[in-house]
Amino acid sequence: xxxxxxxxxxxxxxxxxxxxxxxxxxxxxxxxxxxxxxxxxxxxxxxxxxxxxxxxxxxxxxxxxxxxxxxxxxxxxxxxxxxxxxxxxxxxxxxxxxxxxxxxxxxxxxxxxxxxxxxxxxxxxxxxxxxxxxxxxxxxxxxxxxxxxxxxxxxxxxxxxxxxxxxxxxxxxxxxxxxxxxxxxxxxxxxxxxxxxxxxxxxxxxxxxxxxxxxxxxxxxxxxxxxxxxxxxxxxxxxxxxxxxxxxxxxxxxxxxxxxxxxxxxxxxxxxxxxxxxxxxxxxxxxxxxxxxxxxxxxxxxxxxxxxxxxxxxxxxxxxxxxxxxxxxxxxxxxxxxxxxxxxxxxxxxxxxxxxxxxxxxxxxxxxxxxxxxxxxxxxxxxxxxxxxxxxxxxxxxxxxxxxxxxxxxxxxxxxxxxxxxxxxxxxxxxxxxxxxxxxxxxxxxxxxxxxxxxxxxxxxxxxxxxxxxxxxxxxxxxxxx
Numbered sequence: 001x002x003x004x005x006x007x008x009x010x011x012x013x014x015x016x017x018x019x020x021x022x023x024x025x026x027x028x029x030x031x032x033x034x035x036x037x038x039x040x041x042x043x044x045x046x047x048x049x050x051x052x053x054x055x056x057x058x059x060x061x062x063x064x065x066x067x068x069x070x071x072x073x074x075x076x077x078x079x080x081x082x083x084x085x086x087x088x089x090x091x092x093x094x095x096x097x098x099x100x101x102x103x104x105x106x107x108x109x110x111x112x113x114x115x116x117x118x119x120x121x122x123x124x125x126x127x128x129x130x131x132x133x134x135x136x137x138x139x140x141x142x143x144x145x146x147x148x149x150x151x152x153x154x155x156x157x158x159x160x161x162x163x164x165x166x167x168x169x170x171x172x173x174x175x176x177x178x179x180x181x182x183x184x185x186x187x188x189x190x191x192x193x194x195x196x197x198x199x200x201x202x203x204x205x206x207x208x209x210x211x212x213x214x215x216x217x218x219x220x221x222x223x224x225x226x227x228x229x230x231x232x233x234x235x236x237x238x239x240x241x242x243x244x245x246x247x248x249x250x251x252x253x254x255x256x257x258x259x260x261x262x263x264x265x266x267x268x269x270x271x272x273x274x275x276x277x278x279x280x281x282x283x284x285x286x287x288x289x290x291x292x293x294x295x296x297x298x299x300x301x302x303x304x305x306x307x308x309x310x311x312x313x314x315x316x317x318x319x320x321x322x323x324x325x326x327x328x329x330x331x332x333x334x335x336x337x338x339x340x341x342x343x344x345x346x347x348x349x350x351x352x353x354x355x356x357x358x359x360x361x362x363x364x365x366x367x368x369x370x371x372x373x374x375x376x377x378x379x380x381x382x383x384x385x386x387x388x389x390x391x392x393x394x395x396x397x398x399x400x401x402x403x404x405x406x407x408x409x410x411x412x413x414x415x416x417x418x419x420x421x422x423x424x425x426x427x428x429x430x431x432x433x434x435x436x437x438x439x440x441x442x443x444x445x446x447x448x449x450x451x452x453x454x455x456x457x458x459x460x461x462x463x464x465x466x467x468x469x470x471x472x473x474x475x476x477x478x479x480x481x482x
Contacts (some may be wrong), residue, residue, distance in 0.1 A: 003093065006037035006182040008044055008206055009189035011051035012199035018043040023207070025182060028096040028326040028333075029317060029362045037182040040207030042215040045174070048203040052145040052172035053221045055200025062142045062170040064198075066121040073117035073168060076195035077110035080160070083187060084109070087156050090184040092317040095152050095328045096281070096363070100320035103154045103280050112160040115445045116168035116465070123169060123466055129479075136476035142170030143247075143471050144223040147216045149237075151228045152178035152328055153283040153385075159185060162226050165465035167201060174222070175204045176213050180328055182206045209233065217241055224248065224468070228285070231454045249458035249468050251285065251450055253383045254411030257404035258288040259426060261397075262296040264416035265438070266304060274308040276414065276440040278367050281327055282387040285455075286412040286434070286441060290380060291391045292400050298393040302371065305391065306351045309367040312387070314356045326363040327386060333363035336386030339379055340368055347373030347390070375403045383409065397426065405431045411451035414440065433459075 005022065007014040021039040026032065038044075056062045061069070080087070087109075091097040123140035130136070148162040155177055166173045177185045185204060192202050205212050217225045218240050224247035227237055234250040241248060258273055276288035293301045317325035327333040340353050352366030368388045373380050380390050394400040404413065413432035415423050427435045433451040436442065443449070446462035460468060 003035040003090070003183055005035050006186050006206055008038050008040060008048065009186070009202070009204040010044075010048045011203070012189075012193050012197075014186075014189065015044075015047075017041065017207075018047070023179065025094060026329070027093060028328055031330070031361055031363070034093055035183070037179070037206050040176075040205040040212035042211075044205050044207070045212055045215045045219060048174045048205050049145060049216070049219045049221050051200040052174050052203050055198060056142070056144055056172040058200075060198040061167075061172070061201040064170065066123075069120060069168060069170065070117040072196045073113045073164075076191050076197070077113040077117070079191045079194060080110040080113070081107075083191065087184050087187050089318070090187070091156060091181070092325070094181045094183040095155065096317050096325035097154075098317040098322045098325045101279065101323050103157060103284070109157045109160045111445070112157070112164040113168075116164040119165075119462065119466070120168040120170075123470060133478055133480050134476055135479055136474055138472055138474045140169070140466060140470040140472050143469065145172045145174060145221055146469065147219075147222045147225045148173050148175045149213055149216075149225065149227045149229065150175065150177050152181035153280060153285070155181035156184045156188075158228060159188065161460075162228075163188070163202070165460070165469050166226070167197075169466065169469045171469055172201050173203065174216060175202070176216055177204070177206065179206070179208050214240065217246075220244065222246065226460070226468070227251070234456070247468060249450075249460055250456045251460070252411070252454060252456040253409055254285050254287065254451065254455050255290060255381065255383050255407050255409045256286055256288050256412040256414065256432065257290040257292055257407070257430075258414040259400050259404060259416065260291065260293040260297070260301060261415075261417040261419070261422060262294045263418045263422075264297070265418065266297065266301060268438075269416045270301065270304040270308050272440050273414070273416075274305065274312065274367075277389045278309070278312045278324060278387045281325055281365065283328060283332075283385050287385075288412070288414050288440070289384065289389055290404070290407075291389055292394050292403055293391060294400070295393045295395050298391075302350070302369075302391055305389075306369060309351045309369055312367045314359060314364045314366065324367065324387065327365055328363070330363060332385065333365065336365055336384055336388065339382070339384045339386070340365075340388060343370045343373065343379045343388075346377040346379050347371055352387070375406055381407065397422065401426060401429050405429075408454045409451070410453040411455035412436065
């Protein structure tokens with residue numbers, strides 16, 4: 001697949017960096033340079049924010065009728081569906097995502113736009129009377145220019161996740177994707193132009209965090225930041241925007257626990273739990289990486305889980321049959337392999353643990369299962385972000401909850417049981433922002449997505465996104481003259 005160099009998208013035009021600088025885009029499969037990307041800096045950020053602010057102040061999008069915004073976003077969603085084979089291949093090229101096993105797939109990326117295209121027409125839908133004498137109603141207005149900083153692990157879907165509500169409510173955005181995944185994002189600019197998006201409403205600046213991300217979040221004309229990534233970067237952003245009191249939404253890391261009880265449907269459980277840690281090579285913020293199993297079924301679960309892991313055969317992500325692609329980069333590969341080596345001293349590796357046979361090139365890691373590690377061990381506490389699971393036994397519900405909650409993170413939690421009583425009891429006590437029972441990542445976009453503790457601040461989804469991406473005001477007036 002021939003890929004042209006990736007460029008910034010500013011004011012409905014693709015542009016090189018004003019400095020002329022570029023950076024290499026490296027395939028995690030071949031470890032070779034596949035193309036280059038514009039390397040953004042403070043001047044490119046300034047140009048993008050200026051285009052966004054001019055568009056917002058001009059009102060062609062920010063003051064457009066909701067029906068017009070719906071029309072444009074619906075058309076963009078249709079174009080995503082039509083072009084998803086290309087988008088899918090670009091993601092495989094830039095970050096190794098298997099084309100035949102996408103995270104949520106094309107329907108979710110398009111639905112992110114369709115959902116908020118419809119939801120934005122409901123904004124400001126509250127009206128009240130008081131004593132038949134006072135009419136009061138709310139208005140939800142666009143705020144201005146938002147900085148959207150998206151991660152590399154599902155670059156296109158997670159970009160539309162942020163873009164959908166931000167743009168639907170009439171804001172302008174400057175989007176900075178990860179430097180590891182600049183290729184699939186370029187399609188968005190083309191799609192928005194064809195869909196009829198006014199110039200400047202959507203802009204993209206490529207590049208590194210310190211060179212492009214930092215000046216973007218600090219820019220005085222940026223009113224808010226939505227960021228998905230690491231807690232360390234979130235703390236840095238928070239410090240940079242605090243003097244201007246900008247609104248922030250942070251979706252950060254996770255070390256999510258899966259609690260498997262003795263009455264669980266083990267065949268279904270094992271297959272789903274495997275998908276929850278091996279999909280996308282474990283590079284998911286909500287990956288169920290700590291698997292806590294009631295001791296009564298621990299041996300049975302482990303035997304089935306090891307067998308299931310063998311089905312996740314690493315290979316070429318362009319092959320539709322491949323379920324497991326490579327790790328995104330050499331740095332991330334080295335980090336994952338370092339944790340696997342650590343696991344040999346903190347516990348025992350019973351499956352995987354190395355480079356797959358026959359794949360001498362590329363950042364491939366076998367599906368790996370670790371046992372006999374104490375709950376406080378580093379491999380049980382720190383986010384690995386690879387296809388690496390730790391399996392830990394527990395004897396009682398309270399012990400399982402104590403292990404699950406013994407974490408600096410609190411993004412997702414998973415419960416496997418046939419007992420509604422157990423499910424509700426555990427769900428009420430799990431210290432996580434999101435909980436799935438007998439399933440993995442089944443979500444309605446009206447639900448609040450986000451975590452507690454070091455897993456983030458704020459929620460997005462449905463009315464929660466509306467609250468973040470709009471300025472809510474009210475008007476009151478008497479119905480009877482006084």
